[in-house]
Amino acid sequence: MKKKEINKKSKIPEFKSLEEEAEFWDTHDFIDFEDETEDVEIIWEVDKPRKETLVLRVQKDIKDKLKKVARQKGLNTSTLARMWLMEKLQTSK
Numbered sequence: 001m002k003k004k005e006i007n008k009k010s011k012i013p014e015f016k017s018l019e020e021e022a023e024f025w026d027t028h029d030f031i032d033f034e035d036e037t038e039d040v041e042i043i044w045e046v047d048k049p050r051k052e053t054l055v056l057r058v059q060k061d062i063k064d065k066l067k068k069v070a071r072q073k074g075l076n077t078s079t080l081a082r083m084w085l086m087e088k089l090q091t092s093k
Contacts, residue, residue, distance in 0.1 A: 010036055022074040056081070 012033055015021040063077070070080035
């Protein structure tokens with residue numbers, strides 16, 4: 001594990017939102033900040049089954065817009081669609 005130098009000022013700014021952080025990493029190369037990172041353990045849960053699957057067909061332009069908004073929010077397309085669907089269901093009670 002790498003150790004950070006004490007009192008060394010970070011080149012990575014403080015972010016006010018996920019969108020701001022996503023914009024930063026879209027325009028900067030991670031390798032420029034390698035000295036400020038540390039190793040982490042990643043655990044993959046590939047056997048975690050979904051309870052149900054819904055296939056939803058939409059026009060290409062709608063899918064492209066959804067993909068663009070999801071990218072801006074730092075999410076994948078299906079996560080954003082699921083979030084919006086749940087929000088809509090919450091407000092339609």
